[in-house]
Every structure is written in structure tokens, then in C-alpha cells.
Amino acid sequence: MSEEILTVENLKKYFVTKQGTVRAVDSVSFSVKQGETCGLVGESGSGKTTIAHTLVGIYEPTEGKAFFKGQNISKVFSQRPKTLKKEIRIVFQDPGSSLNPRRSIKQILELPLKVHRICSNSDRMGRVMQLLRMVELPPEDYMYKSPQVIGGGEKQMVAIARALAPNPSFVVLDEPTSALDVSVQAKIINLLMKLQQNFNLTYLFITHDLSLMRNVASRVVIMYLGKISEVAPTVEFFQNPLHPYTKMLLSSIPAVSDEEESLKPKEVLSRGEIPSPVNVPPGCSFHLRCPQKMEICSQVDPTMVEVEKDHLVRCHLFSDGREAT
């Protein structure tokens, strides 16, 4: 369980646009252990999807490296070693646009089976049906439908089936259940957990739902504006959040009961404008919204420190000489 399957080192991804350079991911380092579910949470636009797309080879990093099972994967998909291509798969954030509306669901699921030569032509139909059953869509009802005519949630189930088609070992889940109601979400999550056990899958799980994160991830990585602000084991993260952005996140969770309300840190009113990744403010990029900002914060960008074992935070409130590597 403790072997690292993925290591990301100083990963940067900049987009050059007419309006300037977007520093979508700006020197990010983290690792994911074999068989774990690593949660990735953060501000909208903080670069989570960009990281995900870089890991699966849609983007080439501007700088930095990523290693998967020791192999360098900081290359675009077309240049990757063949064996790696089917190992890392992704479920996209926006199921509506990631499924081709002009194909039937059967055709959509057949494609990865053909590309990665997963089964013989005669077994393919059976495998498609098996994949659909895995995500609880009765094959006879769904196989010949176009993704256009099914609900948002059903689309995401198809997307999950498509990701799992070539038997990957690492799956990036980019908000896989944000389109689903909680009871269907529960089923999908149970299913994902079961599949993880059966096939020893490793997940990088991106979500905005912290209550969900609380229940699925073993470790949580928090991002703000292209950088990591805190990393902690899940339980520690909820019991002892350190970074002011993390506290703001936790206190903004819309609770469903008074009991939950009482578990949140006391209300830190979320306010202020999110700075732009084109024009990153000097110092700590959170200082425009931070209720605890100090003078140094607008001048010097803090570095990561390990406050406790496996609990890292990047904030001047904690950087009194205990600098980590």
C-alpha cells in the first residue's frame, strides 16, 4: 500500500494566450501511493483539471516531470510508451461534451476496446454489456442510445464505463459524480471502491464535495491558484485544518443538518475576488482574500513546511524556520 505509483515534481503548465501567460499549474509536487485514493480539492480554476490532463497526456508540461511506476510520463499521449497508454485513464468533468453525440453508447465503449486491443472481435459485444452492467445501466436499454438522449447522470456512468474499459491501473476521476444525485453517487462510489479493491486501482479523485472527500480519500491535496497550499491525511485534514484557505473551504460547506453545522470551523466568510492566474499577485496568492494576512504575505511567497508527519502547509503562519525540503 505504501509504494508510490505516481510522483509529480515541480510540474508547471502555462498557457500562452493573447491576454498573457496563464500560469494554470505553477510548480506543483506531490505523489500518489499504489492503491490509495488521493483527493485533489481546490478553487475553481486553480489548475486541477490541467494537472489531470497533463497526467493523461493531453497536455505537455511547460516544465517539471511526472513519473508513473518509475517511467517518465511528461510527454503528450502520442509519444507515450504503448504499455502506459491504457494504464492511466480519465473520467472527465463535463460528461455532456466528452461523449460523442453522434455515436451510440455501444460504439463509444467499443472504441477503447479496439484501440487497446482488449478483446477479440467476437467478445467485444459481451464486454460492452459487462461494462454497462458494471455501472448499473441495463445494456438492452442503453446500448443503442445516443448519449444525447440520456440524463446527465447516466452520461457520467457511461464515461466511467469507458474509462474502465481497457483495465487501467490508475484512474483520474475529475468530479465524477458532481452530476449525480446522492443516491446514485453512493452507488457509483461504492462501485468505484469495489473496483479499486478487486483490481488494485489507484485513484486521483478531484471533487468540490468535501463531505464526499471525507469519506473516500485517504489523503487530501488542496490547491489554490496553480499551487498546492496544504496536504494532509484526510482525518487530520478535517480535524486540524491549518491553511486559512482550507478553513474557509471547510466553513463554506453547505451542511445538511445542525449536527454537521457544528462540525465546521466557525464561519469564515468567503469574500474577495479570486486573483487571476495571468496576473498572479506578489507574495502569497491567497493574501487578497485571507482573513489572517500579515505584512509579509503580500511580499514573500511562502514555502511548504511539514508541520507534522505527512501534514504539509504553505503559509507564513507556519513557516518559522521549520522549512521542509
Add this chain to the structure above:
Amino acid sequence: MTPLLEIKNLHVRFKIYEGELKVLNGVDMVIGEGEKVGLVGETGCGKTTTIKSVLRVLPTPPARISGGEIIYRGKDILKMKSAEIRSLRRGEMSAIFQDPLAALNPVFTVGHQLQDVIKYSSRVGGREHLSKKEIRARSIAVLKETGMPDSERILSNYPIQLSGGMRQRVCISEALSAAARLLMADEPTTNLDVTIQAQILRQLNELVAKRKPSILLISHSLGVVRNLTERVYVMYAGNMVEVARTKDLFADPLHPYAKALLKSVPKLTGEGISRGIRGRIPNYLNPPSGCRFHPRCDHAMPICEKERPTFFTTGDSDSHKVACFLYRR
């Protein structure tokens, strides 16, 4: 409260190769003037179909409205001429659609699209004729209102260049800048982190306080619904199965489906993920007879597969209604 919108016994079907999907099966719903109403329910139960019927944007075919009425300020939307409904869509009703990438046109910049909306809604209101400069200034202002960083960059970007949450905020900005009397928001905050979500919900609340539009909020985030709405409808497989004041529903859900739904919410206390609800999403080609929930219900009785339960009033207020034979008196 005077109703702004009243949906009565709405039936909608979709024609597909194998036959007809009988999706909406007699939907009843009332939204009062200035009221904030929530709509929750299983994936695929027909929430989006319901608001698309109200806006009359369902593709027909394959969709067919096979019965019912949608009364908006005394007039049946289903009987309106297309010019009339179009002017309603521009001037009075606005919607935030679920799938922001699909709602935005990929070949135009965000600025182009947003400015179009602003231009239209100011024209339909009839009063203003805005100059290009004013329109641009206003578009920057509405983007800022949703907490969007550098609005100027966003305006010249194409939808594909934005993050999911940014696209969603563009859609929210469009909806907020249309002069709305009825705002229908289909999963407006699913792609946003909770701090921005909280900011946007506060803005929606301010908008309500200022302009008093009615709001229909569809969301899978029950916490958001609990925080923003006054009354909630629970929908299952094309029927409303329960309606109650928001706090009553969360404190004491009655319908077996509503109970199971609330139990499935992942808890911050971290007791694991529930198993969800046994059985499958119903097949709309041949939906279950009677109460459509009966194949999955632990309390099903013989009558449940024979008759469709209508709303029964429970408790001492008539605001809490449930369509389940367990509550028939």
C-alpha cells in the same frame, strides 16, 4: 401567495427507436411570486425536462407534451404563440443550464455571447438602448459579481479556454443579467468550489432581496437546497412524490424515496458512503405501474402497483404533502 407558475398534471414523452419513453407522468408544481423553490430527485427523473417544458425548449420531436398545463401569470404557456414565448424567454424567464459547455456556443467568445444577452434583455425591457461601451462595462460588472478573476481576459476567451467553474459562472452571469421574473437554475454551482459557491448563493440571495424574482433551484447538493430555498419538491421517475417547507423536509422526510435520498448524503462526520437505494432507475419504455417506486420500495403494498398515489396532506399544515399510500387517511 399568488402563484407565478403552476404546472398541472404535465406529461412528457420522448419518441425513440424502440417506442416511447414515458418520462413526466403527471407533474404538479406551484411556484409563488418571489418564492424560492427547490427541486431534487434522482438522476434522470425529469427535472431538466420539467424546466425545458416551461421554457418550451424541448426538442419536438423526439419530445411530445402529451398532457397537462403550464400556467404562467394566468396564461397557458403550452398554448402560447412562439413569438409570445420567445419574448417571455428574453424578458421574464431566464435559465442557467446544467451543462455549461453545451449551453455556450463554442465558436463565439464569451464576451460576444454575454453582450448579446445584455443587449437583448435591455431591448426587450424597452426602456434602455445601451451603447457598445455601456454593454461592455456591464458585462465586466456582471462577471465580477460572480467572483470571476480578470473579467477582461474572460470576455475575449472562447468557452474551451475556461475551467469548468468559470464556464458555469459565465452562464450564471448571463442569467443574472437577463431581466428575470422567474429564474430557473439547473445545478448552478456543481462545478464550483464551496467558497465560490457560498459567494454565488449570497449573490442570488441579494438578487432575490433586490428584484424579488421567483427562483426554481435544481440541485443534487442537498446542503445548497437546504440553505437557499423555502420549499422543496422531491421528484422520482417523472412524478412529484413529496413537497414540504425546506426545514420540514430535512427534519422529517416522509416518502420512502425521500427518506432514502436523504440517507445517502455523504456525512462530514465520515461514517462512510451509504449503499444508495436498491434496484435500478426505472425503464421509461415500460415504467412500473401504479407508484413508480414500488419495485424498489421496502413498504410496498398490493395497492401500490395498481394505483398511482396522489398527494396526501400530512401533519397539521397542508404545506407538507406526500404521494404515498402509507399516508392515505
